[in-house]
Amino acid sequence: MEKIKLGGSSLEASRIVLGCMRIADMEDRALAKHINRAIELGINLFDHADIYGDGECERKFSKVLTSEVNREDILLQSKCGIRHAVDSNRKEDQYYDLSKDYILDSVDGILARLGTDYLDLLMLHRPDALMEPGEIAEAFDRLHDSGKVRHFGLSNFHTTQFDFVQKHTDHKLVTNQVQFGVGAPHMINSRMQANTPFEGAGDRDGGLLEHSRLNDVTLQAWSPFHYGYFEGIIMDDPKYRALNDVLEDIGNSHGLTKNAVAVAWILRHPSNMQTIIGTTNTSRLEDIAKAGNVTLSREEWYRIYKAAGHMLP
Numbered sequence: 001m002e003k004i005k006l007g008g009s010s011l012e013a014s015r016i017v018l019g020c021m022r023i024a025d026m027e028d029r030a031l032a033k034h035i036n037r038a039i040e041l042g043i044n045l046f047d048h049a050d051i052y053g054d055g056e057c058e059r060k061f062s063k064v065l066t067s068e069v070n071r072e073d074i075l076l077q078s079k080c081g082i083r084h085a086v087d088s089n090r091k092e093d094q095y096y097d098l099s100k101d102y103i104l105d106s107v108d109g110i111l112a113r114l115g116t117d118y119l120d121l122l123m124l125h126r127p128d129a130l131m132e133p134g135e136i137a138e139a140f141d142r143l144h145d146s147g148k149v150r151h152f153g154l155s156n157f158h159t160t161q162f163d164f165v166q167k168h169t170d171h172k173l174v175t176n177q178v179q180f181g182v183g184a185p186h187m188i189n190s191r192m193q194a195n196t197p198f199e200g201a202g203d204r205d206g207g208l209l210e211h212s213r214l215n216d217v218t219l220q221a222w223s224p225f226h227y228g229y230f231e232g233i234i235m236d237d238p239k240y241r242a243l244n245d246v247l248e249d250i251g252n253s254h255g256l257t258k259n260a261v262a263v264a265w266i267l268r269h270p271s272n273m274q275t276i277i278g279t280t281n282t283s284r285l286e287d288i289a290k291a292g293n294v295t296l297s298r299e300e301w302y303r304i305y306k307a308a309g310h311m312l313p
């Protein structure tokens with residue numbers, strides 16, 4: 001599997017990343033097998049967040065880390081900044097907190113749950129309307145100087161928010177983790193329909209694709225098979241019949257499943273983004289990993305884009 005240096009740093013990570021948001025209910029043995037197989041397939045980066053399974057995903061992962069995997073052989077990233085009101089884990093009671101103290105405490109919790117001394121990459125999960133970039137910068141300095149975090153990035157940040165935080169810290173922000181896939185290609189739509197009266201022309205992110213290339217920031221695409229905001233997945237959904245037909249047709253010509261073609265579509269974009277897949281099914285993981293061996297043609301790429309219902313003016 002191809003590896004890239006994240007955001008121009010020394011961090012060399014696979015184009016396909018295994019997301020660990022859904023592993024809380026996996027049986028220990030199955031999870032160990034899943035992670036080991038991912039490593040065999042060339043995946044060396046694993047994505048976490050302190051809120052996944054209320055910390056249970058990081059705890060589960062640590063069991064595999066202590067018993068089966070050499071920490072130095074993999075890269076671990078996690079996120080913080082989404083918290084709950086005291087004594088609640090209800091989604092309605094969530095709010096965002098990127099204060100210095102909360103970031104520092106969160107990282108201690110993440111390291112304890114994962115059973116490791118350091119994170120290769122810490123990301124701030126979502127922009128906090130009340131954030132003070134000077135405080136974030138202080139937290140990053142403390143975490144880096146103490147050896148707890150080696151690199152930093154952001155997640156779900158608009159380009160101007162990204163630049164705002166970057167201006168206040170000397171640590172190069174290497175990643176921005178954002179939703180992207182053929183079912184949710186807002187970043188592409190706004191570019192393809194620029195300066196038209198069509199709905200897709202609405203600029204939701206400030207030009208993340210160009211921003212990432214101009215500033216050497218690696219985009220990480222989360223939930224690659226979803227459409228809408230966790231509305232469902234494109235695979236076999238009747239609303240996406242035409243897309244499924246095209247994914248299958250192109251998949252047949254390359255020996256790929258529909259999932260793998262959808263990932264190859266993301267990897268084909270010249271911004272060199274990573275794809276964070278969240279499957280808990282090891283055979284699906286094996287199929288998807290094959291996406292890394294295929295480069296879609298321009299014609300195939302646009303055929304998939306249009307079959308998903310996105311128009312070209």
Ligand SMILES: NC(=O)c1ccc[n+]([C@@H]2O[C@H](COP(=O)([O-])OP(=O)(O)OC[C@H]3O[C@@H](n4cnc5c(N)ncnc54)[C@H](OP(=O)(O)O)[C@@H]3O)[C@@H](O)[C@H]2O)c1
Pocket residue numbers: 018019020021022047048125155156177178221222223224225226233235259276277278279280281284
């Ligand atoms: N930064 C953020 O705000 C943010 C937000 C969300 C997610 N993430 C990260 O992104 C990762 C991936 O997110 P995700 O899990 O939502 O992405 P995903 O890979 O698009 O979706 C995975 C889900 O889709 C199911 N699925 C995939 N293909 C299928 C098929 N052909 N038939 C039936 N079911 C299928 C999987 O089931 P199986 O398990 O059976 O394969 C799994 O439940 C997460 O683990 C997390 O690390 C980040």
